[in-house]
Amino acid sequence: MAEVAPFPLPVPEIHVWVAYLTARCNYACDYCIQKPQMIPGQRRKPWGRYQELTGRQWVDALNAFPVRPEHPLILTGGEPSLHQDFAFIASRLEGYTLDMTSNLTFDIDALAREMRAHGKRFVTSFHTYHPKFARPEQWLEQAERLRDSGIVDQPTFSMVNLQRFPHFRDDEHDANLRRLTELADRRGLLYQFNEFRGTHMGLPYERSQKHAIDCTSAWVNIDPEGNVFNCQYHLTERKHAFGNITAIAACRPLPKMGEFFACQDFGYCDPCHENSGHGAFRDGQGQVFRRTANDARVYLKWMEPAAIRAVAQRYVVQGNADEAEHALLAAIGKERDAGSDGAETWADLGVTLYDIGKKRQSLAALLHAIDGGITRTETVASALLVARELGLLDHAKATILRHVPAQVLARIEAAVAAVRSESLPARS
């Protein structure tokens, strides 16, 4: 009797099965983790176009697997609801514990009707608010509609925590987020903040270097055409497929979690895999590691000085002057490389340095800004205040008088004399 090959996909609970129904999305978030090289301010969509399997093909293939009942399966994308047969797939899969991730832009009532008609539910679901693409009221309404629809046992509503990453925020983002949390609190919608998965080991996912490593992963990733991969990088690059769900008997077995295999592509891995905790790496010395802390600073390399100054300002507002200093120095470096003195940035730096107690450097930066032509009252006043505290008033005035008429300086000095310095005047 011919020997039956074992089922090729690992099924222990630790493995996560993910069906990427589409790689399309109706949003384009600059922090989209489905792209490497997240660049602040640059709109990014998921990774590409496919000859997507039809709903019937998905359902026939997955329902034929001999590993059920109740195997967890995540329906995702891109935005999975853009698949023309999303409701059909969700409502016709048999024997899976279903989860979905979606930005909530689909017709919830229509999906609910289909799910109810076939006696189906999602066990969990995950929905992130993307402040640049949806009004708070609009998203909240959808979230409440889904919560109350009864088709998901445990929906999770979330936002990406960009507190440490002002590079990916602007005023519109912050205002929408504030409004959303206010409304959600008032209306009793529970939400959480998700970790931002933008960097790995202090570096952005920029795919600049690739090297060999041992890897173990707990992913079964199925692309929109049904091809099976063990990590998202290989999925998005359509590289090293193990087989296809529509011909599962011909699929090579995927490694089990904990079973290390050699990979030449470390460094090109995607955020989703590396930061998920569902995989690990082993280096040449036999050290097993997952990931180290995020490092927000890496994003500055892609930003223009004006945008970096805005990041620094947001750092100041949230009380993180050290990071503001670092950002402003990076902006000054860029401005210098572009042949500009960056006097405005020096003025911002002077105020920031004062905030963190570096008063001598603060004075030097403020005087440098004045030398560079920034003679606004607040900059001159700041320099005078710091100089007074340091006992260097005459020195500061000598510099200022090279750029500011004596009467103007006298007027500012008189105003400053009445002030007790605890903080410097607002920046530009």
Ligand code: SF4
């Ligand atoms: S909604 Fe999600 S998948 Fe779409 S661009 Fe934004 S982060 Fe990426």
Ligand code: SF4
């Ligand atoms: S090392 Fe990176 S690219 Fe290679 S299999 Fe693991 S996650 Fe994928």
